[in-house]
Amino acid sequence: MTGLALDCLTVRRGAEVIVALDATVAPGEVLTIMGPSGSGKSTALAAMLGTLGGDFTLSGRLLLDGRDVTGLPTRARGIGLLFQDDVLFPHLSVGGNLGFALPAAIRGRAARQAAIDAALVRADLAGFAGRDPATLSGGQRARVALMRTLLAQPKALLLDEPFARLDTELRERIRSFVFDRIRFERLPAVLVTHDVEDARAAGGPVVDPQGRKVTV
Amino acid sequence: MTGGGALRFAPRLTLALMAGPVVAGLAGTLLPALDGGFARLWGWPGLTGAVWLSVVTGAGATVIAVAITLLIVAALQGGRLFTLITRLLSPLLAVPHAAAALGLAFVIAPSGWVARVISPWPSGWTEPPDALILNDPAGLSLIAGLVVKEVPFLLLMVLAALPQADAPRRLMLTASLGYGRVAGWMLAVLPAVWPQIRLPVYAVLAYAMTAVDMALILGPTLPPTLSAQVVLWMMHPDLGYRAPAAAGALLQLALVLGALAACRGAEIGVARAGRSLAASGQRGGALDAALRPLAGLSGLLVVGLVAGGMAGLAVWSVAGLWRFPDALPETLTLQTWARAAPGLVQAAGMTLGLALLSTGAALALTLACLEAEARFALRPGSRVLWLLYLPLIIPQVAFLPGLAVLGVLSGLSGGAWAVAAAHLVFVLPYVFLSLGPPWRAWDGRIALAGAALGASPQRIFWRLRLPMLLRPVLTAAAVGLAVSIGQYLPTILIGAGRIVTLTTEAVALSSGGNRRIIGTYAMLQVVLPALGFALALAVPALVFRHRRGMRGGA
Numbered sequence: 001m002t003g004l005a006l007d008c009l010t011v012r013r014g015a016e017v018i019v020a021l022d023a024t025v026a027p028g029e030v031l032t033i034m035g036p037s038g039s040g041k042s043t044a045l046a047a048m049l050g051t052l053g054g055d056f057t058l059s060g061r062l063l064l065d066g067r068d069v070t071g072l073p074t075r076a077r078g079i080g081l082l083f084q085d086d087v088l089f090p091h092l093s094v095g096g097n098l099g100f101a102l103p104a105a106i107r108g109r110a111a112r113q114a115a116i117d118a119a120l121v122r123a124d125l126a127g128f129a130g131r132d133p134a135t136l137s138g139g140q141r142a143r144v145a146l147m148r149t150l151l152a153q154p155k156a157l158l159l160d161e162p163f164a165r166l167d168t169e170l171r172e173r174i175r176s177f178v179f180d181r182i183r184f185e186r187l188p189a190v191l192v193t194h195d196v197e198d199a200r201a202a203g204g205p206v207v208d209p210q211g212r213k214v215t216v
Numbered sequence: 217m218t219g220g221g222a223l224r225f226a227p228r229l230t231l232a233l234m235a236g237p238v239v240a241g242l243a244g245t246l247l248p249a250l251d252g253g254f255a256r257l258w259g260w261p262g263l264t265g266a267v268w269l270s271v272v273t274g275a276g277a278t279v280i281a282v283a284i285t286l287l288i289v290a291a292l293q294g295g296r297l298f299t300l301i302t303r304l305l306s307p308l309l310a311v312p313h314a315a316a317a318l319g320l321a322f323v324i325a326p327s328g329w330v331a332r333v334i335s336p337w338p339s340g341w342t343e344p345p346d347a348l349i350l351n352d353p354a355g356l357s358l359i360a361g362l363v364v365k366e367v368p369f370l371l372l373m374v375l376a377a378l379p380q381a382d383a384p385r386r387l388m389l390t391a392s393l394g395y396g397r398v399a400g401w402m403l404a405v406l407p408a409v410w411p412q413i414r415l416p417v418y419a420v421l422a423y424a425m426t427a428v429d430m431a432l433i434l435g436p437t438l439p440p441t442l443s444a445q446v447v448l449w450m451m452h453p454d455l456g457y458r459a460p461a462a463a464g465a466l467l468q469l470a471l472v473l474g475a476l477a478a479c480r481g482a483e484i485g486v487a488r489a490g491r492s493l494a495a496s497g498q499r500g501g502a503l504d505a506a507l508r509p510l511a512g513l514s515g516l517l518v519v520g521l522v523a524g525g526m527a528g529l530a531v532w533s534v535a536g537l538w539r540f541p542d543a544l545p546e547t548l549t550l551q552t553w554a555r556a557a558p559g560l561v562q563a564a565g566m567t568l569g570l571a572l573l574s575t576g577a578a579l580a581l582t583l584a585c586l587e588a589e590a591r592f593a594l595r596p597g598s599r600v601l602w603l604l605y606l607p608l609i610i611p612q613v614a615f616l617p618g619l620a621v622l623g624v625l626s627g628l629s630g631g632a633w634a635v636a637a638a639h640l641v642f643v644l645p646y647v648f649l650s651l652g653p654p655w656r657a658w659d660g661r662i663a664l665a666g667a668a669l670g671a672s673p674q675r676i677f678w679r680l681r682l683p684m685l686l687r688p689v690l691t692a693a694a695v696g697l698a699v700s701i702g703q704y705l706p707t708i709l710i711g712a713g714r715i716v717t718l719t720t721e722a723v724a725l726s727s728g729g730n731r732r733i734i735g736t737y738a739m740l741q742v743v744l745p746a747l748g749f750a751l752a753l754a755v756p757a758l759v760f761r762h763r764r765g766m767r768g769g770a
Contacts, residue, residue, distance in 0.1 A: 049668065073667070074664070074667035076670075079668065080668055081668035087662060090684065090765030091680075091683050132762050148669065152668075158668075
């Protein structure tokens with residue numbers, strides 16, 4: 001069975017239930033978890049990434065293409081992440097950032113460079129490999145960040161309010177760029193946001209961190 | 217950074233390497249001291265004088281240095297003079313103690329620069345006055361040397377503590393209530409700053425009471441300070457003097473612990489006085505007019521004495537004929553350098569070798585500790601901070617004699633490796649204290665982004681964290697090199713006098729009075745650490761010249 005399954009994924013702190021999600025996200029579909037800050041969104045995110053702090057208890061399972069990844073460390077889950085800011089590595093060039101994500105299985109300088117260049121073309125950033133990320137515009141940085149995440153060949157995507165820092169006009173363009181790529185790559189994705197527009201644009205089911213359906 | 221298993225033990229290994237020699241050395245000091253050492257120590261006629269000198273010079277220098285530092289920050293912070301003073305003082309931090317003392321001696325000696333500038337007019341001197349300024353029996357020039365060396369260190373510590381003290385808002389509040397600047401700072405900001413600079417102040421007090429290299433250069437001679445006498449006994453060819461030396465070392469330790477307790481008591485007293493002053497509502501507005509010029513003057517005096525001393529070392533090292541009272545030599549020559557070159561090269565090579573060994577080991581241990589802390593979510597308590605400061609607060613002279621004796625017994629003593637290991641005990645805390653805060657302040661989302669891209673902890677360490685923190689890593693390395701280059705006591709005691717570095721040679725030459733040769737050794741002693749700091753600035757700037765996001769920040 002393909003896709004991302006949140007199988008009764010529950011996070012408690014003491015007796016309090018903070019996250020209770022039970023859903024299946026099909027390839028190319030975006031599940032939106034929506035709620036104001038403090039509602040448990042970031043805890044849900046941490047549960048899916050495997051970075052929960054010690055005072056939380058987790059039950060249930062996270063299945064990716066049928067494989068149980070609940071106990072795995074972040075790096076072994078095959079779940080890509082897009083942050084609120086782009087979190088590009090400031091000491092590496094744009095190409096260096098993409099190269100960091102590219103699996104080591106792609107061997108040879110020429111082959112790796114070709115993969116990086118192709119990704120830049122897909123992001124409409126051809127020729128940007130040697131650039132310093134600090135010299136890029138907000139929209140360009142956001143696109144580099146997405147391409148970096150995709151180059152690691154994840155089997156699912158987590159989006160942590162990735163459009164919150166962009167201005168209105170840019171936000172719509174980046175949003176459709178991201179969602180188009182998710183559909184094109186047929187990746188199951190979970191979007192965490194407090195923004196109704198984001199939830200509508202995602203086009204999938206919308207729930208709050210406790211799993212209750214939210215109408216947008 | 218191989219297996220996580222070994223990494224997990226890095227913090228314990230590091231603490232053992234630091235605390236182990238201290239404890240072993242104290243034990244090694246205790247045995248000969250009890251074996252008749254105390255009887256001979258009590259029989260030494262100079263004892264009272266030496267004890268008195270240690271206490272007075274140490275406590276005096278600490279009180280004056282702390283007062284000047286706090287006054288500079290309280291009265292001048294935010295102004296142009298403050299920027300000037302801190303800019304000039306921070307590079308002086310890298311000047312080794314021995315070089316600072318030798319430089320000061322060149323400035324204040326009867327034939328030094330001050331006397332030359334005021335001669336023949338207005339002083340009327342045509343030859344150096346017959347005054348005992350250096351090595352004065354009251355220890356005043358030793359106090360001066362300790363003060364000018366410790367003010368830059370304390371100032372840096374206060375500056376590092378200020379961001380957590382909420383100073384700007386507190387100062388605005390006290391000013392709006394009508395308080396004077398200095399009074400407002402002392403009453404409202406100092407209470408938040410002091411807990412953070414307490415350990416550095418204790419380290420300064422312990423150091424000032426027990427400094428041997430500075431005491432040999434600037435301090436009184438008959439009797440010298442207690443720690444200087446301990447070292448003279450330790451280096452005595454007659455091994456029978458080891459016993460009173462060990463007893464003196466233990467007495468010195470007791471004096472330091474007593475002084476630290478007195479300092480704690482004084483803190484409580486000052487805090488109580490401060491609270492009742494604050495309750496009295498006295499605004500202290502009239503104080504500023506007098507204190508601000510005083511702060512500026514004392515700050516500039518410290519800068520002037522150290523910088524003048526450095527210039528004095530440089531000029532003497534290239535001086536040809538230089539008669540009193542000429543302010544500058546008649547001729548300049550490189551002859552002294554040429555003549556000293558063979559010895560200089562050898563001593564510099566040994567100095568650098570020891571510095572690179574000890575700093576390399578300290579950096580590896582520190583990085584392993586910090587990485588273990590990050591990877592296993594360890595939370596170091598405040599007790600760990602105390603342990604870090606242990607080798608800085610327990611006086612070197614208290615445990616190094618014991619360590620030297622243990623070294624002789626175990627056959628490990630006398631070699632460069634043993635000396636490098638002894639340097640490590642003092643280099644490690646400074647490297648850790650320098651690298652810890654920026655390492656912990658690193659943006660953890662970078663690591664999360666790396667992990668989400670499938671990177672292993674090793675890959676995140678080597679490819680992301682270490683390169684991004686290149687600047688603080690190199691700065692910590694430069695601090696470590698400077699600390700090792702300046703070490704005197706571990707080098708002569710653990711090296712049994714056979715390991716010659718720029719520092720041991722500069723101190724040994726200081727009693728001879730050949731200023732030109734002293735100038736060359738001391739100059740090189742200043743240049744090496746300065747080079748380290750210059751590289752720590754230049755290398756990241758060069759490596760990241762095309763990375764705007766790497767400028768300015770950590």
